[in-house]
Amino acid sequence: xxxxxxxxxxxxxxxxxxxxxxxxxxxxxxxxxxxxxxxxxxxxxxxxxxxxxxxxxxxxxxxxxxxxxxxxxxxxxxxxxxxxxxxxxxxxxxxxxxxxxxxxx
Amino acid sequence: xxxxxxxxxxxxxxxxxxxxxxxxxxxxxxxxxxxxxxxxxxxxxxxxxxxxxxxxxxxxxxxxxxxxxxxxxxxxxxxxxxxxxxxxxxxxxxxxxxxxxxxxxxxxxxxxxx
Amino acid sequence: xxxxxxxxxxxxxxxxxxxxxxxxxxxxxxxxxxxxxxxxxxxxxxxxxxxxxxxxxxxxxxxxxxxxxxxxxxxxxxxxxxxxxxxxxxxxxxxxxxxxxxxxxxxxxxxxxxxxxxxxxxxxxxxxxxxxxxxxxxxxxxxxxxxxxxxxxxxxxx
Numbered sequence: 001x002x003x004x005x006x007x008x009x010x011x012x013x014x015x016x017x018x019x020x021x022x023x024x025x026x027x028x029x030x031x032x033x034x035x036x037x038x039x040x041x042x043x044x045x046x047x048x049x050x051x052x053x054x055x056x057x058x059x060x061x062x063x064x065x066x067x068x069x070x071x072x073x074x075x076x077x078x079x080x081x082x083x084x085x086x087x088x089x090x091x092x093x094x095x096x097x098x099x100x101x102x103x104x105x
Numbered sequence: 106x107x108x109x110x111x112x113x114x115x116x117x118x119x120x121x122x123x124x125x126x127x128x129x130x131x132x133x134x135x136x137x138x139x140x141x142x143x144x145x146x147x148x149x150x151x152x153x154x155x156x157x158x159x160x161x162x163x164x165x166x167x168x169x170x171x172x173x174x175x176x177x178x179x180x181x182x183x184x185x186x187x188x189x190x191x192x193x194x195x196x197x198x199x200x201x202x203x204x205x206x207x208x209x210x211x212x213x214x215x216x217x218x219x
Numbered sequence: 220x221x222x223x224x225x226x227x228x229x230x231x232x233x234x235x236x237x238x239x240x241x242x243x244x245x246x247x248x249x250x251x252x253x254x255x256x257x258x259x260x261x262x263x264x265x266x267x268x269x270x271x272x273x274x275x276x277x278x279x280x281x282x283x284x285x286x287x288x289x290x291x292x293x294x295x296x297x298x299x300x301x302x303x304x305x306x307x308x309x310x311x312x313x314x315x316x317x318x319x320x321x322x323x324x325x326x327x328x329x330x331x332x333x334x335x336x337x338x339x340x341x342x343x344x345x346x347x348x349x350x351x352x353x354x355x356x357x358x359x360x361x362x363x364x365x366x367x368x369x370x371x372x373x374x375x376x377x
Contacts, residue, residue, distance in 0.1 A: 008122075017129040043125070050163060
């Protein structure tokens with residue numbers, strides 16, 4: 001019963017998190033909200049497994065945590081470099097490539 | 106005995122859900138992108154830790170607890186990386202933090218001054 | 220070259236913890252996926268002392284325990300500033316020079332700062348550029364302890 005309440009609370013948190021994703025105003029706000037939504041989804045999947053007595057949902061939660069992280073990093077890399085081909089190694093920092101998005105002052 | 110542990114675990118899960126709600130409220134409430142990342146990190150650290158600790162208590166000594174611990178360690182390792190990638194990209198793109206004292210009820214006055 | 224077999228054992232243990240399967244087909248798939256993972260790691264060039272700091276394991280475990288307590292204290296502060304409508308927040312940006320000499324130590328310190336609610340690392344080129352939620356937490360003294368702990372955990376006790 002308490003677990004179902006926790007799941008409902010988590011759903012509320014996810015709905016509230018979506019508000020920031022909708023109103024923005026910058027794309028970074030939206031991605032922050034999406035990343036946070038993903039973390040809450042991981043917790044939600046794990047929790048739902050316990051609520052319904054099917055703990056094998058945890059494997060899905062692990063996979064979703066991996067996907068969420070890779071998606072956020074890929075999105076940020078794309079926004080930063082406007083390309084998914086730029087090198088992220090420390091030998092070629094953003095300042096030297098001249099590919100910096102928006103031109104840092 | 107196990108009843109009590111399950112009850113404590115469920116309470117921790119509810120506390121985690123409450124922390125997630127507070128984090129979402131902070132993301133809505135705070136004035137600019139950088140302050141919102143602080144609120145989002147409540148969800149990533151406090152809420153996740155409470156929730157997963159509660160679920161570990163419920164599952165007891167089993168492979169489930171190990172998997173939950175793996176999820177926790179993974180969230181703890183990746184969330185700062187993601188948060189840093191976000192703020193660093195925003196800063197590199199020219200998004201500047203709003204500095205100085207700020208209070209929710211002062212917002213209308215401050216925007217009128219501007 | 221202890222790091223390649225060390226990684227192989229770690230990855231194999233991780234695979235077994237996640238799957239728990241022992242049928243021949245799954246073991247064959249396990250060998251294939253472990254070999255693929257090892258090949259990817261070798262291709263990235265991360266099978267070395269920096270990426271597998273076994274000699275620091277005990278220090279890092281102690282540091283993680285200390286960090287969890289710090290994170291909880293910081294969580295309470297930020298939760299209070301979210302809920303208390305009359306409380307004033309005063310965001311500030313400060314430069315923090317890391318004590319740690321190695322890249323690993325710098326990364327550990329920057330990640331610890333970001334993981335703690337109320338502080339987030341914006342830039343790690345040279346000195347760390349840190350955004351703070353409450354200006355009174357932006358004094359050098361508030362980072363000194365974490366800075367020293369991270370440097371000692373990553374670089375070993377001098």
